Amino acid sequence: MIGTDVAHAAALLAQGEVVAIPTETVYGLAANALDPSAVARIYEAKERPSFNPLIVHVSGIDDASKYVNNIHPLAQKLATHFWPGSLSILFPKKDIIPELVTAGLPNVVLRVPDHKTTLELLESIDFPLAAPSANISNTVSPTSAERVEQGLGDRIPYVLDGGRCTVGVESTIVSVIDDEVVILREGGISKEALEGVLGMEVYYKKAEKVIAPGQMKRHYATHKPLYLVDDLMAAYEQFSDRKVSMLLWTDTDLTCTHRYFLSRSGDLSEVAINLFEMMHQADEDDSEIILVQRVKDHGIGKAINDRLQRAAQDW
Ligand code: TXA
Ligand code: MG
Numbered sequence: 129m130i131g132t133d134v135a136h137a138a139a140l141l142a143q144g145e146v147v148a149i150p151t152e153t154v155y156g157l158a159a160n161a162l163d164p165s166a167v168a169r170i171y172e173a174k175e176r177p178s179f180n181p182l183i184v185h186v187s188g189i190d191d192a193s194k195y196v197n198n199i200h201p202l203a204q205k206l207a208t209h210f211w212p213g214s215l216s217i218l219f220p221k222k223d224i225i226p227e228l229v230t231a232g233l234p235n236v237v238l239r240v241p242d243h244k245t246t247l248e249l250l251e252s253i254d255f256p257l258a259a260p261s262a263n264i265s266n267t268v269s270p271t272s273a274e275r276v277e278q279g280l281g282d283r284i285p286y287v288l289d290g291g292r293c294t295v296g297v298e299s300t301i302v303s304v305i306d307d308e309v310v311i312l313r314e315g316g317i318s319k320e321a322l323e324g325v326l327g328m329e330v331y332y333k334k335a336e337k338v339i340a341p342g343q344m345k346r347h348y349a350t351h352k353p354l355y356l357v358d359d360l361m362a363a364y365e366q367f368s369d370r371k372v373s374m375l376l377w378t379d380t381d382l383t384c385t386h387r388y389f390l391s392r393s394g395d396l397s398e399v400a401i402n403l404f405e406m407m408h409q410a411d412e413d414d415s416e417i418i419l420v421q422r423v424k425d426h427g428i429g430k431a432i433n434d435r436l437q438r439a440a441q442d443w
Contacts, residue, residue, distance in 0.1 A: 129281075129285065129286055129287065130273045130274070130277050130286075130287045130289050131286065131287070131288070131289060132245070132288065132289050132290075133288075134245060134248050134249050134252065134288065135252070136286065137149070137249055137286055137288045138249055138252045138253050140285055140286055141158065141159065141160055141166075141249075141253060141255075141257070142160070142253065142255075144159070144160060144163055144165060144166040144169070145159070145166070145169070145284075145285055145286075146158065146159045146166070146169045146170055146173055146284050146285075147159075147284065147285065147286045147287070147288060148262040148273070148276045148280065148284060148286070148287040148288060149185075149241075149245075149246045149249065149257065149259060149262075149288050149290070150243050150245055150246055150273070150288060150289065150290025150291065150293065151185075151241035151242070151243045151246055151259075151290075151293065152213070152214060152241060152242040152243050152293055152294045152295045152316070153214050153241070153293060153295045153296070153297060153298050153299050153315070153316050154261045154262070154269040154270060154271055154293055154296070154297070154298055154404065155261065155262040155269075155270045155271065155272070155273065155275070155276045155287075155293070156183075156185065156241075156257070156259030156260065156261060156262055157170055157173060157174060157259055157260060157261070157262040157276075157280065157284065158170075158185070158257040158258065158259040159257065159258055159259075160253075160255045160256075160257070160258075161182075161184045161195075161225065161226075161229055161255060161256045161257055161258035162224060162225070162226065162255045162256070163226075163255070164226040164228045167182070167226060167228045167229055167258050168228060170182065170258060170259075170260065171228075173280060173283045173284055174260060174262075174263070174264055174265050174280075175264055175265050176260065176265045177265070178228070178231060179231050179232075180231060180260075181229065181230045181231040181233055181236075181237070182229050182230075182237075182258040182259065182260050183216050183237045183238070183239055183258070183259060183260065183299070183301075184225065184229060184236055184237065184238050184239075184256045184257065184258050184259075185238075185239060185240070185241055185246070185250065185256060185257040185258075185259050186238055186239075186240055186250065186256045187240065187247060187250035187251050188211065188212075188240055189204075189207050189208065189211060189240075191240075191250075191256065192207070192219075192238050192240075194222075194224075195219075195221065195222055195224060195225050195236065195238065195256060196219035196220060196221060196222060196236060196238065197219070197220040197221070197222055198219075198220060199219065200304040200307075202304045202307065202309055202326060203217050203219065203304045205325065205326060206302065206309070206322065206325065206326070207240075209325045210317055210325070211239070211240035212240040212241060212242035212243075212247065213239075213240070213242045213316070213317065214239075214242070214295050214298075214299040214300060214315055214316025214317050215239060215299055215300050215302065215315075215316075215317045215322075216237045216238065216239040216299040216300065216301040216302070216315075217237065217238055217239065217301075217302055217303075217304070218235045218236070218237050218301065218302065218303035218304070218312065219235060219236055219237075219238060220234060220235055221234060221235055221236035229258050235303070237301055238256075239299055243290055244290070245288060245290040246288075246290065249288065261298060262276045262279070262280060262287075263276075263279050263280070264279055264280065266348075266349055267279065267348075267349060268348055268349070268350060268404050268407045268408055268411070268439070269298065269348065269404050270404065271292060271293040271296055271401070271404045271405050272291075272292050272293070272405065273287045273288075273289035273290070273291075275404075275405070275408060292401075292405075293401070294401065295316040295397075295400060295401065296400040296401035296402065296403055296404060296405075297315055297316055297400045297403065297404075297428065297431045297432060297435060298313070298315045298316070298431075299313075299315045299316055299317070300313065300314060300315035300316055300317040300318075300322070300431070301313040301315065302322065302330070303333070308331060309322060309326060309328075309330045309331070310330070310331045310332070310333045311330060311331070311332050311333065312333050313434075314430045314431040314434050315431045316400070316428065316431065318426075318427040318428055318430065318431075319332075319430070320426070320427060321427075348404075348407075348435050348438050348439045349438075349439055349441075350407055350410070350411040350418060350439060351411050352411060352415070352416065352417060352418060353416075353417045353418070353443035354407070354410075354417070354418040354419075354420065354436075354439045354440050354443060355417065355418070355419050355420070355440055355443060356420050356421075356422055356433075356436045356437055356439075356440040357419060357420070357421055357422070358421070358422055359421075360374070360382070360419065360421040361382075363419050364382060364384065364419065367417060367419065370415075370416050370417055371385040371414065371415045371416045371417075372384040372385055372386075372415055372416070372417055372418075372419055373385060373386040373387070373388065373410040373413055373415035373417070373418045373419070374386070374387050374388070374418075374419045374420070375388050375390055375403075375406050375407070375410060375418065375419070375420040376388065376389050376390060376421075377389075377390045377391045377394055377399050377421070377423055378391070378392065378393065378394050379392045379393070384415075384419075385413075385414070385415045386410065386413045386415055388402075388406040388409060388410055389402075390402045390403060390406055394423075394424075396423060396424065396427055396428050396429045396432065397428060399423060399429075399432055400428050400431070400432055403432060403435065403436075404435075407439065420436055420440075422436070423436075
């Protein structure tokens with residue numbers, strides 16, 4: 129069921145239920161992060177492997193300090209500047225955070241979502257919310273309550289509707305290790321924005337074994353083949369005998385079976401906002417394949433290319 133009743137969502141969560149919640153990035157599937165059996169319901173509803181840890185959502189920095197052991201000055205600086213917002217930060221966890229949330233890891237990832245409804249919800253409850261994206265694992269993330277309902281509606285009691293997400297790709301995840309800030313997953317906050325605030329270089333972590341499904345190669349997948357290309361015109365010609373949907377980010381005369389404009393002006397924030405919704409739409413139409421041209425690889429464009437790359441993997 130979809131609704132806008134924050135008190136109802138809070139009551140369900142307090143009973144150990146899962147509830148989908150709006151954030152500025154994507155919708156999350158939330159449960160009481162301090163209650164292992166509630167957290168287990170998230171893994172079950174999403175069909176998420178339990179070795180993949182969850183982000184915990186808190187209402188502010190003070191709230192965060194209840195769950196983590198020491199807040200490094202660089203993390204403090206980032207949190208002060210970017211929270212509420214699309215930055216998730218890895219901290220050494222206190223024992224109160226169950227191992228199921230962190231998949232046995234000693235650290236927990238926290239963020240404060242920049243969404244009025246969910247901040248109101250977080251302030252009305254006395255526990256933090258573990259919440260991965262509100263989709264079945266490895267499918268396209270939802271940026272509206274309707275898309276959550278479509279994917280998970282028969283598995284969860286309530287979707288708290290907060291409208292369309294205003295960022296559209298998941299949060300950036302960083303860790304602070306040895307006085308260095310390292311990006312574990314690209315997302316809504318760019319490397320450049322982090323560096324601007326810190327006044328120092330920020331690094332990328334090359335995926336090792338663990339950690340993020342953001343780091344599993346194939347993720348965010350559509351049901352039909354999606355090809356990420358550098359030369360749209362060449363791909364268009366290559367597939368001229370097929371029914372093609374194109375996700376476009378500039379105005380163009382190119383015609384095909386279906387066209388979806390992520391943006392008409394190349395505005396990357398606009399592309400991010402529309403990306404997952406238009407992937408859903410192209411996946412549902414009567415085309416055979418989806419074509420997308422890689423966007424400029426700077427700012428939020430890095431996160432956009434990352435999601436598209438994973439969606440395009442293995443076709
Ligand atoms: O924008 C977002 O971050 C959204 C909204 C709902 O807040 N959430 C989200 O969650 O994208 P999810 O589960 O789809 O992605 C969380 C990522 C995963 O790649 C996970 O592996 C990583 O965060 N992660 C969570 N806790 C971690 C930990 N303790 N150590 C390392 N990685 C962690
Ligand atoms: Mg996800």
